[in-house]
Amino acid sequence: MARxxxxxxxxxxxxxxxxxxICRILLIITLTAKLVGIATDAPVLIQMDSLTxxxxxxxxxxxxxxxxxxxxxxxxxTLRWHFVYALNSFGLVILAYRLWSFDTRPSCPCLxxxxxxxxxxxxxxxxxxxSLAAWFLISGxxxxxxxxxx
Amino acid sequence: MMRFPHRAIALAxxxxxxxxxxxxxxxxxxxxxxxxxxxxxxxxxxxxxxxxHPTLISQTWNDQPWTHSxxxxxxxxxxxxxxxxxxxxxxxxxxxxxxxxxxxQPGLFFSRTxxxxxxxxxxxxxxxxxxxxxxxxxxxxxxxxxxxxxLASRSAGPNRGSALVGGGLLLGLATSxxxxxxxxxxxxxxxxxxPARGASDSxxxxxxxxxxxxxxxxxxxxxAPLLASTVHAGSGLLGLIGAHAAGLSSDEVTDESSFSxxxxxxxxxxxxxxxxxxxxxxxxFGPLVWTTYAALAAAVVAHCLHxxxxxxxxxxxxxxxALMVGLLIDALQQTRLLRRTATExxxxxxxxxxxxxxxxxxxxxxxxxxxxxxxxxIASATRVRDxxxxxxxxxxxxxxxxxxxxxxxxxxxxxVPVPPELAVLAKKRFWAGHISEEAVLKTVQAxxxxxxxxxxxxxxxxxxxxxxxxxxxxxTAQDPLVMLYFKKDLGVPELTDTKAMLEKLGM
Numbered sequence: 001m002a003r004x005x006x007x008x009x010x011x012x013x014x015x016x017x018x019x020x021x022i023c024r025i026l027l028i029i030t031l032t033a034k035l036v037g038i039a040t041d042a043p044v045l046i047q048m049d050s051l052t053x054x055x056x057x058x059x060x061x062x063x064x065x066x067x068x069x070x071x072x073x074x075x076x077x078t079l080r081w082h083f084v085y086a087l088n089s090f091g092l093v094i095l096a097y098r099l100w101s102f103d104t105r106p107s108c109p110c111l112x113x114x115x116x117x118x119x120x121x122x123x124x125x126x127x128x129x130x131s132l133a134a135w136f137l138i139s140g141x142x143x144x145x146x147x148x149x150x
Numbered sequence: 151m152m153r154f155p156h157r158a159i160a161l162a163x164x165x166x167x168x169x170x171x172x173x174x175x176x177x178x179x180x181x182x183x184x185x186x187x188x189x190x191x192x193x194x195x196x197x198x199x200x201x202x203h204p205t206l207i208s209q210t211w212n213d214q215p216w217t218h219s220x221x222x223x224x225x226x227x228x229x230x231x232x233x234x235x236x237x238x239x240x241x242x243x244x245x246x247x248x249x250x251x252x253x254x255q256p257g258l259f260f261s262r263t264x265x266x267x268x269x270x271x272x273x274x275x276x277x278x279x280x281x282x283x284x285x286x287x288x289x290x291x292x293x294x295x296x297x298x299x300x301l302a303s304r305s306a307g308p309n310r311g312s313a314l315v316g317g318g319l320l321l322g323l324a325t326s327x328x329x330x331x332x333x334x335x336x337x338x339x340x341x342x343x344x345p346a347r348g349a350s351d352s353x354x355x356x357x358x359x360x361x362x363x364x365x366x367x368x369x370x371x372x373x374a375p376l377l378a379s380t381v382h383a384g385s386g387l388l389g390l391i392g393a394h395a396a397g398l399s400s401d402e403v404t405d406e407s408s409f410s411x412x413x414x415x416x417x418x419x420x421x422x423x424x425x426x427x428x429x430x431x432x433x434x435f436g437p438l439v440w441t442t443y444a445a446l447a448a449a450v451v452a453h454c455l456h457x458x459x460x461x462x463x464x465x466x467x468x469x470x471x472a473l474m475v476g477l478l479i480d481a482l483q484q485t486r487l488l489r490r491t492a493t494e495x496x497x498x499x500x501x502x503x504x505x506x507x508x509x510x511x512x513x514x515x516x517x518x519x520x521x522x523x524x525x526x527x528i529a530s531a532t533r534v535r536d537x538x539x540x541x542x543x544x545x546x547x548x549x550x551x552x553x554x555x556x557x558x559x560x561x562x563x564x565x566v567p568v569p570p571e572l573a574v575l576a577k578k579r580f581w582a583g584h585i586s587e588e589a590v591l592k593t594v595q596a597x598x599x600x601x602x603x604x605x606x607x608x609x610x611x612x613x614x615x616x617x618x619x620x621x622x623x624x625x626t627a628q629d630p631l632v633m634l635y636f637k638k639d640l641g642v643p644e645l646t647d648t649k650a651m652l653e654k655l656g657m
Contacts, residue, residue, distance in 0.1 A: 014500065015500055015504075018500070019504075095514070099518070102518075102519055102522050102523075124415055126519075127515045127516045127519065128515060129515070130514060130515035130516075130518070130519070131511045131512050131514060131515025131516060132511070132515070133515075134510065134511035134514040134515055135507065135508065135511035138507045138510055138511055139504070139507045139511075142503060142507060
């Protein structure tokens with residue numbers, strides 16, 4: 001599986017699998033939050049997204065669809081590099097969406113409103129999701145461009 | 151290859167050029183925005199009172215030393231520059247000086263990356279950027295104090311004694327500006343007393359003790375302006391401390407603002423760095439590691455005990471935690487360089503890059519939006535030249551004796567003095583029962599100021615105020631926040647004619 005510009009050697013055998021597992025866990029958490037939000041008809045999902053004009057529910061459904069596809073892709077070793085590219089793209093789109101909606105708050109509650117169970121944490125939802133998107137993007141890029149270890 | 155012979159000159163020209171461009175970029179804000187921080191008006195009112203009626207300052211309630219106001223008044227008198235601009239320049243100079251000190255002081259950090267990250271994180275703490283351009287006391291006091299601590303933590307070299315005295319002097323000066331700078335004293339003493347990095351463990355106790363004495367001598371010299379200004383103001387040291395502690399026990403303080411550890415979630419990069427530093431720091435810990443932890447502990451204890459916790463006190467956490475992140479980067483880089491075994495190499499690869507990526511992602515998520523908000527707020531702050539209120543006061547300034555405003559920044563641009571009893575109308579003064587709304591009105595009635603700027607929703611909701619204003623004053627202008635009244639005997643036209651007047655003024 002080693003590519004010319006991929007993680008190699010022992011780093012390849014330890015860091016990359018660990019990163020994959022972290023990605024899977026994060027995707028499972030966000031996907032579950034979205035599905036629970038949709039199943040329980042969370043009130044925030046009825047509202048319209050201020051940037052796209054679509055309903056929050058539509059956006060959450062789209063994101064849940066992509067996340068489930070990513071999760072399945074991550075389970076197949078033969079699709080590993082496709083997963084890295086796809087995760088990069090997903091991170092880039094979400095990050096762009098979140099940064100773009102800086103001035104049109106509030107943006108989509110993509111954790112399905114679980115933060116609304118505790119009002120004091122509501123303000124962190126958007127920041128947390130932006131961080132997550134940035135992490136997907138940067139860590140995925142690092143996997144692609146990390147040079148050979150000596 | 152020949153070494154460039156005039157490297158120092160080139161560096162100086164480079165720094166001057168960058169400073170020039172930077173100053174040009176921030177000049178419109180320093181010079182042209184009405185208000186950058188909530189307490190600017192109060193600080194300006196104190197300085198203007200010293201300029202216009204220096205003998206009356208003994209009647210002023212002031213919970214902070216007069217040093218800053220005295221310095222601003224003296225510089226303004228000597229240079230002719232407006233007090234507001236001087237205050238802002240002083241703040242900016244303190245910030246720039248400490249950033250340059252972190253970037254250049256030998257022995258503080260192992261790598262240049264760590265220095266740059268520390269400075270970057272100090273400047274990017276969420277929601278405080280406008281304070282770096284504001285004429286308030288908190289920023290110059292905190293940055294001066296940290297300049298002193300960093301100077302005192304200089305570990306070795308022939309000028310160690312001078313560094314200790316200089317460090318103490320800076321910390322003392324910071325305390326002379328604002329009493330809250332005293333919270334850094336324990337951390338500073340730790341920086342002085344801990345053995346220097348690279349020095350042998352058997353460092354002479356007498357030398358340490360001598361160093362501490364030098365540092366304390368510097369502190370004593372630094373607090374001399376505080377004592378002198380307190381005596382000059384006639385309040386005495388006990389009076390100053392009493393005013394500073396006023397209102398601490400009132401119910402409003404408890405309800406309004408208290409410190410919460412939820413602050414950690416507002417700046418996760420800083421606090422994650424602080425939490426991880428002991429895990430990765432090279433042992434034995436250097437003096438700066440201990441000093442930053444002592445400073446963080448002091449800030450937490452001080453703000454748990456001392457209320458209210460104003461939001462700008464977050465600055466007290468920004469500097470030590472930003473330095474800790476720098477020290478963490480330092481420690482990780484040292485570990486990478488020193489790795490000897492395959493396990494160490496793996497640990498290094500498994501920690502350094504993932505941690506750097508995590509911190510970067512958290513910074514993007516938690517800091518970028520507040521930073522964007524701050525930049526927009528600074529850029530869109532009302533300009534002095536766009537304020538009809540300020541332009542009208544400026545037009546009539548020669549006929550004005552006193553002025554009153556809950557936010558005296560409107561009067562500061564024309565240097566109209568506020569009655570000494572009303573120069574500092576801080577919330578804690580009301581909480582402490584030292585003054586009441588009725589007493590404010592009575593004082594205004596006693597002075598009969600030529601110009602009154604009342605806040606909408608405050609004085610305008612008070613029937614006694616409205617009655618007094620309608621009897622003695624003419625409403626001349628208003629904006630969404632305030633209403634401008636001139637005394638009737640000045641003959642200033644009423645609001646209905648103000649439009650024509652503003653057109654005359656070219657607005």
